[in-house]
Amino acid sequence: MVALAPSLGTILDVRRRAAWREPSALPGFRGAFAFTLVYAGLIILLPLAALVARPWEHSPADLVHGILQPRTLAALRLSFVAALAAAVVNTAAGLVIAWVLNRYDFPGRRVVDALVDLPFALPTAVAGIALATLYGPNGWIGSLLAPLGVKVAFTPLGVFVALLAVGLPFVVRAVQPVLEDLDTALEEAAQTLGANTLQTFARVILPALSPALLTGFSLAFARGAGEYGSVIFIAGNMPGVSEIGPLVIVTRLEAYDYAGAAAVGLTMLAISLAVLIATNWAQVRLARRGAP
Amino acid sequence: MTASTRALRRATGFGPVLIALALFWLALIIGAPLATVVAEAWSKGSEAFFNIFKQPDALAAIRLTIIVAAIAVPLNAAFGLAAGWSIAKFEFRGKALLLALIDLPLSISPVISGLVWVLVFGARGWFGPILDVAGVKIIFALPGIVLGTILVTVSLIAREIIPLMAEQGSDEELAATTLGAGGWTVFRRVTLPNVRWALLHGVLLCNARAMGEFGAVSVLSGHIRGLTETLPLHVEALYNDYDFVGAFAAASLLAGLAVVTLIAKSALERVGAPRSTT
Amino acid sequence: MTLTIDRIYKQFGRYPALTGVSLEAKDGEFLTLLGPSGSGKTTLLRVLAGLETPDHGCVFLDGVDFLALSARERRIGLVFQQYALFRHMTVAKNIAFGLDVRPRHQRPAHATIKARVDELLSLTQIEGLGGRYPAQLSGGQRQRVAVARALAVEPRLLLLDEPFGALDTKVRKELRGELRRIHDTTGVTTILVTHDQDEAMALADRVVLMNQGRIEQIGTPAELDAAPASPFVFEFLGGCNRLPCEVGGGVARFEGFAAPLVESIPTKDGYGVALFRPADTRLDLGANAAGLPVRIVDIRGRGALRTIECQTLGGLRLTAELTEQAAAAFEAGQRAKLTARRAVIDAQDAARPDASATVEKLASTTSNAVRR
Numbered sequence: 034m035v036a037l038a039p040s041l042g043t044i045l046d047v048r049r050r051a052a053w054r055e056p057s058a059l060p061g062f063r064g065a066f067a068f069t070l071v072y073a074g075l076i077i078l079l080p081l082a083a084l085v086a087r088p089w090e091h092s093p094a095d096l097v098h099g100i101l102q103p104r105t106l107a108a109l110r111l112s113f114v115a116a117l118a119a120a121v122v123n124t125a126a127g128l129v130i131a132w133v134l135n136r137y138d139f140p141g142r143r144v145v146d147a148l149v150d151l152p153f154a155l156p157t158a159v160a161g162i163a164l165a166t167l168y169g170p171n172g173w174i175g176s177l178l179a180p181l182g183v184k185v186a187f188t189p190l191g192v193f194v195a196l197l198a199v200g201l202p203f204v205v206r207a208v209q210p211v212l213e214d215l216d217t218a219l220e221e222a223a224q225t226l227g228a229n230t231l232q233t234f235a236r237v238i239l240p241a242l243s244p245a246l247l248t249g250f251s252l253a254f255a256r257g258a259g260e261y262g263s264v265i266f267i268a269g270n271m272p273g274v275s276e277i278g279p280l281v282i283v284t285r286l287e288a289y290d291y292a293g294a295a296a297v298g299l300t301m302l303a304i305s306l307a308v309l310i311a312t313n314w315a316q317v318r319l320a321r322r323g324a325p
Numbered sequence: 326m327t328a329s330t331r332a333l334r335r336a337t338g339f340g341p342v343l344i345a346l347a348l349f350w351l352a353l354i355i356g357a358p359l360a361t362v363v364a365e366a367w368s369k370g371s372e373a374f375f376n377i378f379k380q381p382d383a384l385a386a387i388r389l390t391i392i393v394a395a396i397a398v399p400l401n402a403a404f405g406l407a408a409g410w411s412i413a414k415f416e417f418r419g420k421a422l423l424l425a426l427i428d429l430p431l432s433i434s435p436v437i438s439g440l441v442w443v444l445v446f447g448a449r450g451w452f453g454p455i456l457d458v459a460g461v462k463i464i465f466a467l468p469g470i471v472l473g474t475i476l477v478t479v480s481l482i483a484r485e486i487i488p489l490m491a492e493q494g495s496d497e498e499l500a501a502t503t504l505g506a507g508g509w510t511v512f513r514r515v516t517l518p519n520v521r522w523a524l525l526h527g528v529l530l531c532n533a534r535a536m537g538e539f540g541a542v543s544v545l546s547g548h549i550r551g552l553t554e555t556l557p558l559h560v561e562a563l564y565n566d567y568d569f570v571g572a573f574a575a576a577s578l579l580a581g582l583a584v585v586t587l588i589a590k591s592a593l594e595r596v597g598a599p600r601s602t603t
Numbered sequence: 604m605t606l607t608i609d610r611i612y613k614q615f616g617r618y619p620a621l622t623g624v625s626l627e628a629k630d631g632e633f634l635t636l637l638g639p640s641g642s643g644k645t646t647l648l649r650v651l652a653g654l655e656t657p658d659h660g661c662v663f664l665d666g667v668d669f670l671a672l673s674a675r676e677r678r679i680g681l682v683f684q685q686y687a688l689f690r691h692m693t694v695a696k697n698i699a700f701g702l703d704v705r706p707r708h709q710r711p712a713h714a715t716i717k718a719r720v721d722e723l724l725s726l727t728q729i730e731g732l733g734g735r736y737p738a739q740l741s742g743g744q745r746q747r748v749a750v751a752r753a754l755a756v757e758p759r760l761l762l763l764d765e766p767f768g769a770l771d772t773k774v775r776k777e778l779r780g781e782l783r784r785i786h787d788t789t790g791v792t793t794i795l796v797t798h799d800q801d802e803a804m805a806l807a808d809r810v811v812l813m814n815q816g817r818i819e820q821i822g823t824p825a826e827l828d829a830a831p832a833s834p835f836v837f838e839f840l841g842g843c844n845r846l847p848c849e850v851g852g853g854v855a856r857f858e859g860f861a862a863p864l865v866e867s868i869p870t871k872d873g874y875g876v877a878l879f880r881p882a883d884t885r886l887d888l889g890a891n892a893a894g895l896p897v898r899i900v901d902i903r904g905r906g907a908l909r910t911i912e913c914q915t916l917g918g919l920r921l922t923a924e925l926t927e928q929a930a931a932a933f934e935a936g937q938r939a940k941l942t943a944r945r946a947v948i949d950a951q952d953a954a955r956p957d958a959s960a961t962v963e964k965l966a967s968t969t970s971n972a973v974r975r
Contacts, residue, residue, distance in 0.1 A: 054417035058654045058674040059498050060508030066411040072404045073426055076472075076479050080441030081429070083451060087444050126350050133347040137340050145348065147591040151355050153530065154583035154590075156537025157435075158557040159576040162564050163358035166365060166573075173357065198354045230339065252432075259434025262539035262557070266564070279436035279540065286440060286544060291449050298437040305432050496687035502674045503652055503681045504701035504756055514704070518691040 088296035099296040104272050105281050109297070111189055112278035113304060116257030119196035124250045126197075127204025128242070134205070135212045149205050152198050157262025164195050165266040187269030192277060195264045200253025207249035208242055215241055244319040251312035255305045362580045365573035377574040385551040386559035387578070392467070393542075393555060394535040397474045401531055402524065405482030409520065410512065413490030414498060424487070431480050435540025438476045442469055442545055465547030470555065473541035478534045482527035489523045490516070526593055533586040537579055604630050604665055604759050604792045606651075611660035613646055613816075620646040621657065622816040628794065633786050636796045637803035638813035639839070644796045647813070648762050651794065652681045664759060680753025680791070682763040686745045688737040694748050695720050695733035701756035723751040726785060743774040750782070754789060761786070763795040767802060779805060800840050804828075812836055834949035837878050844884065844921045846877045846895075850948060857895050858917045879946035884923035886911065886939045888932065894940030897921065899933055913941060 054062070088096045099105065134146050152160065168175045168185040175186055185191050215238065223233040261279040269275040278301050285294035366374055377383050408427060412420060430438065445451050446463040456463060463469045497519070501511045517524075539557040546553045554562065556579060563572035606628040613621040621643045628634050636644035649655040651662065653674030662669040669677065689697050696703075698720045702711055711719070724730050727747040737745060746766055753761060766782070767775045783806055786793050797803050803810050804824040812819045812827065812835075819839075820832040831837035848855040850873060857877070887894060897913035900920075904910045909930035911923045921941060925933075933939065 053419075054415060056656055057415055057495075058502055058652075059414055059495060059511070060502075061512065062411055062415045065407040066415075066417075068407040069404065069411050069423070072400075072407070073423070073479075076404075076475055077426055077430060080438075080445050080476065083444035084437065084441045126354075129343060130347045130351065133344050137344055139344055143591065145351060147587045148351060148355055150587055150590065151359065151583060154533040154537070154586045155359070156539060156557045156560075156576075156579045156583070158539040158560045159362060159537070159579050159583075160358055161539075162560065162572055162576060163361040163365075166569075167357055167361045173361070174353075198358065201354060255432040259432075259437065259540075261434065261436045261543070266561075279434050282436050282440055283544060286443055289449060291444055291447065294440055295444055298434075298440050301434060302432075302437060305434075309432055496683050496685065497689055499654055499674070500681065500683060500687040500752075501689070501700065501704070503654075503677070503679060504704065504752070505675055505678065506700070506704040507675060510704045514700075515689055518689075 084295055084299055084302065088292055088299050090292055095292060096296045099293045100300055104276070105297060107273045108276045108281045109278045109300065109304075111192060111275065112258050112301070115189065115192040115196055115277075116200075116254050116260075119193055119200055119257050120250050120254035122197060123200040123204050123253045124246055127201055127249055127253075128208060128246060130201075131205045131208040131212055135209055149202050152202050157199075157260070158266075160198060160263040161195070161266035164191070164198075164263060168194060168267060186267050187271075187275065189268075189275050191267035191269065192264050192275065195267050196257040196260060199260050199263055200257050203252040203256065204246065204249030207245045207252065211242055211245040244316045247312050247316045247319065251309050251316075255309055258305055259301065359580060362573055362576050365569060366577040368573075369570045373570045374574045374577075377571055377578075380571075382551045382554070383556075383559060383571075383575060386554045386556045386575075389467070389470075389554065390536050390556040393471055393474050394532055396471050397478060397535045398528060398532050400475060401479055401482050402528055404479065405484075405486045405527060406517075406520075406524070408483045409486040409490040410516065412487055413493075414495045414516075427480055427483050427487075429480075430476055431484075433476075435477055435538065436544055439473045439541035439544025442472050442476070442541075446472075464545055465549070465553060467553070469545040470542050470553065473545045474535050474538050477538050477541050478531045481531040481534060482524065485523045485527035485530075486520050489520050493519055522593060522596065526590060529586050529590050529593070533583055536582060606669075606760060606792060606794075607661075607663040608647075608651075609661045609663070611647065611650060611657045611662070613643075613650065613655060613657045619816050621650070624660075624813075624816070624818055626811060626818065626821065628792055631790045631792055633783070633793045633806060633808045634795070634811055635803035635807040635809075636794060636811050636813060637800060637839075638798065638819075640798060641815070642813040643816040644798075644811075644813045645764055648764055648794065648796045651760065652679055652762055653677050677760075678756055678758055679760045679762055680750075680756060680758030682746070682749045682753050682761075682766050684764045684766070684768055686737075686749040686769075688745060688748055688752070690737050692736075693733065694729070694735050694737070694740070695724075697737070697748055698723055698733075698751045698755050700752065719755060723755055726754070726788065727751040728781070741774075742770045743778055746770065746778060747781075750785065754785075754791070758791060761789075761791045761793040763793070765796055765798070767797070767799070775802075782806065804840075812839065814839075831947060834876075834878055834947050837947045838949075841880055841882075842922075843878045843880060844943075846879075846915075846919065846921065847874070848877045848948065849874055855948060858915055858919075860895050875948040877943075877946045877948050879943035881910065881922040881924035883944040883946070884921065885942045885944060886913070886923050886925070886933060887942065888937065888939050892940040894942040897939055897941045899935050899937045899939060901935055902930060902933060904930075913939070915941075 088099075100109075130149065134142065134149075165186055166172050168178075168191060170176065170179060170186070172186070178185060183190075185194055219237055219241070220233055223237045228236065259279060261277070261283075264277055265280060268277060268280075270277075270280055278297060282294045282297050282301075285297065408423075411417075412423065443450060443464055446456060446469065447453050448457070448464070450464070453464075463472070497515050498511050501515045506514070536555075537557055538555075539561070542555055543558060543561070546555065546558055548554060548558060548562065550559075550562065556575060560572050560575045560579070563569075563575060606626075608624060608626040611621050611624045612619075624643070624647060626634075636647060638644045646655060650657050651669070653672065656670070689700065692700070699716050702716045702719065705711075710716075720733065721730075724733055727750055729744055729747045729751070732740065732744060732748075737748065740748065746769075749766070750763075763782075767778060770778065779802060782795075795803075795806060804827075807824060809821060809823055810827055811821050814835050820827060820836045822830075822832075827836060827840060831840065837843070846857050848857050850856075855875075855877060885894075886897075886899070895915060897915050899911060900914050901912040902909055903912075907927050909925050909927055911925060911930060911933060913921045913923060915921065923941065
């Protein structure tokens, strides 16, 4: 009979928790969440806060001046233009490779499939010296191109070539799962309705893949614009000609010009994020259009 | 990455052309550089190749690389699991923001990932003067290299685990709770086994990237031979010294690590895939 | 184990899921929580399991404050809708889990656990499947494992959330009988959530019919059938004929015809909708018989029952369900008088403008109706 009176604890305990999270019968949120926040705060947020704060410490004019130097501008332009060009080529090449890997059976398919990830796993410095040698005057490919008057190593073209390898897996791995899920019945339906191979591809398959292609493109672009290791060996690093953005940061840091280095870093990050956000927005719209 | 279940077609029509095109491109973009590494490393014979393992600087670089990965990878794994547990098993406001923050390092240039730590801990950084007084060295020393490596690889494990945990939901954990299991038991006996393949997958990738990191470490290391030089930095140093055989021998070690990682990864995808899809 | 639920309130954001639910379950009783989706039945089950905390109210189990205990401490057996079996553990490991995770000093010996698992495997009739993984089982087998796992901890309360939802019709019927047998063998107080009235009626000692976060009625299946407490209960428990009517002076008028059969239903004067089951509907061919004049449109069915479609003068379709012999007297096109043995008048429905409009229209178009 005592029990029938609701215990004070039960009444008071109702919803004592903060409203920002839904209550759960599972324990351990507090600890895991606190660790996550502290870790992400110290490892990601704190250093990025420095990147955002420090370019302005002398005066905003300094920031603008630091960016607008011809040498810096040329380096940023090279990084972003080469990344853009490489991402475009990679989108096309990645689509073909993903298609071949998912649709056809041929000897060594699994090995090739695994090899696509090599640029993810191969240290950039290793790729860098390999590319510099390969496309150098005495390299396997460089010696073939030299008689044609094409110079790749130590020119802006070298930057572009290096970024081709860097971005490729992003596109392939973005497209593959979508291709996997794409119902072959769609293609078959298009064919029974009289579409030829090209029409089927252009009007049925490509629209379905476009959000994934856009994702792959933007990731390849962002990664390429910031790439350092695989580029500096082949680029030649001539100021104003084949010097890339990240190298300007390194040079300024070596001169203890923290604000200047931070200014270039912040600019590069801002451009990359703007492209990522824009493509993300476009991708969401594309996906919504394609939703059944 | 894809466990293909669909019946693959024999190539017909455009097929052989496309396959040839794809294989040629991959050979050019990925195969040729890899072959170059091997060919250059062995160009002066095996003695020149194995010479690398006799140089103290190279051995020190290998040791430092392993130490850095041994610190960075477990920390990032712990972070991935904690983030997965709190983000995938609970509902709270600001979740999307936290997820975006975790993804952010993937779109940051490695050089910037090094730069930011200099801005915080460098000689003219926010905490530089205090650290100088205290006699603690972070930049151009092991802690800086570790911090740079962690920042570059922080998202890799979390990104493998969070989507999988979210997809699995929390019914199994709730079931375990109603059966009397405590929080730690639920995690250890229900959650962890369910994500073990994804965790291992993430650890493999994270480890490969941590051992091979160049841009961030290059900014933070100070390039002191035998002391603050990781293996990728040692490759650069040898290359710049025109010791090409040495550089490519060291590089082929790293390339070997990458290839082993890929083999382990695709083996893991074959083991892990069947059960994770049911 | 007597379970007392006292005035439970639970709100999700602005949406009230439970609004003052009180209920008592006797020791060893099998209760079903029945209701349409969104009626609060699953929320109530989750409150009992400790997965949701109510905003107000109390739950006692044998006098112990249940809400003060965490889900972990309650020692209940919960069978999830999708079973939530541990996918990386064998069936035997799944069943043993609740015993395995006990603190060392409370944990039974290995042999005891093994014996208990074997006992449960045989109780749920899945002997020999102990070494399989959940992915290797059929839906019905998974459900048996889920029940066995829940029973392993000797729960004070067995809770099942739509346990038959994921199964096909044939397996569902079979497992229904199984579950009742397991309940009768173990004697554990059981609460099952379902939206299927056949299932609820077939399984339960008592059915708790819920709607919009409230309990509409609690009773044995026979009680619910015989004395529905509200039009909602009446309608939810079986297909209904709906006939707009006007109630005045204790008599209900359909299309202007007074129908004597519903006089016994006490209700306020005004417009309403009469609800009656096809099985309670009678047809009479006699010219002087009392009742609502209808025309027989169609007779269908096979076996012992016939469904007769009728149409009123106002064009409303009504259905009567007769035995084969009784139906033999009728054929399509005939005129007949329709009466109902039993009907419920839903006065609330008349508040809908379209419903009352229909009634008014019908009343006016049959001005030459014979009035008593």
